C-alpha cells in the first residue's frame with residue numbers, strides 16, 4: 203500500500219555554499235576539496251569533513267541556474283522551488299512548510315518543512331560511516347531507498363514533511379522531503395517541471 207510520496211528532484215550542479223573551493227589532502231576518507239569563504243574554511247561547514255554545520259546558512263548572492271525547472275536540489279543539499287511551486291502551497295493553504303526567500307533570487311525559495319518523520323534506519327539497514335572527530339557527525343549516511351518510515355502503517359493523508367535523517371556524504375547531505383497523499387496529488391495536478399514523486403510503501 204502506498205502511504206506517502208517522496209519528492210524526487212534533480213541536482214542542478216550548483217552550490218549554495220559558493221564557488222570558492224580548495225583542494226584538501228589532509229583528511230583521507232572525506233572529500234578531497236573544501237568550500238572556502240574569503241580565503242578561509244567556510245564558516246557554515248566543518249573544516250575537517252566539510253559537512254554543513256550551520257543549518258540556516260543562505261548565500262546572499264545565490265541564484266538557481268536551471269531557471270525553467272520548478273524544483274532543484276543543489277549539490278550541497280538545498281531543496282529550492284519556484285514561485286509556481288509556492289503558488290500550489292498557497293492555493294491549498296499548506297501549513298508547517300516554510301518557503302524561505304533567497305536574497306539573490308526572487309523567483310525561488312528554500313523549501314523547509316517543519317514537521318519531521320522518523321526514518322527507519324534499522325529496518326532499511328542504513329549505514330553510518332566515517333565519523334568526524336571534529337563535528338561528531340557521520341560523513342557517509344548511505345541507504346535511503348527504498349524509503350522506510352517508522353510507525354507509518356496507514357497512509358499519510360496530507361502535509362509535507364522532512365525525514366529526521368539526512369542522507370549522502372559530507373556537504374551533500376540532505377533529508378528526504380515526504381508528501382502525504384493529498385499533498386502529492388496537488389503537486390502532481392499542478393504539472394510542475396522537473397518535480398517527480400516516488401511512492402513510499404507502508405510497513406507490511
Ligand SMILES: [Zn+2]
Nearest residue numbers: 248251334337
Ligand atoms: Zn566534521
